[in-house]
Amino acid sequence: MAKYLYPAVFTPAGKDGYTVAFPDLINCYTQGDDLQDAYEMASDVLCLMLYHMEEEKASIPVASNPKDIHV
Secondary structure, eight states: OOOOOOEEEEEEGGGGEEEOOTTTTOOOOOEEESSHHHHHHHHHHHHHHHHHHHTTTTTOOOOGGGGGGGO
């Protein structure tokens, strides 16, 4: 399996912790009860998404430069 590095956007969700989105990957998002949980969940969902894309031989997009992502 190849190694990938994608930027993630962590957004506070009030009392509900954080939401996490990967701007370069459609439908790749998650949430966590706190920042540590959100980080762990983000790592898991990113790995699962990329594994699925590799298995399906889908085109895996090039990661954006974090400086180019507007939040």
